[in-house]
Amino acid sequence: MQSPEKRDCSLVFQDFALFPNMTISDNIFFGKGSINNNELIHDLIQFCGLESLLDRYPHEASGGEQQRVALVRALSINPSLLLLDEP
Structure with a gap:
């Protein structure tokens, strides 16, 4: 069985x-130490309009902004499978 960080799926x-x-x-970069895809992550941040929120804490963001943060975090590993729990 593969360890969680080697599984090619993400969950929101x-x-x-x-x-x-x-x-x-x-939050977005947490756990991405060995994954070298900063360009993809920065593209996702820009696409979702989160550039101005990066230095804020989750409680300072709206529900929709928090949802986009969670989505960027999940997509940042470029998964083959993305599971969404009613986002």
């Missing part, structure tokens, strides 16, 4: 599952 939870004590940027 209904409640977004963002870390409240981390900035939006840190």
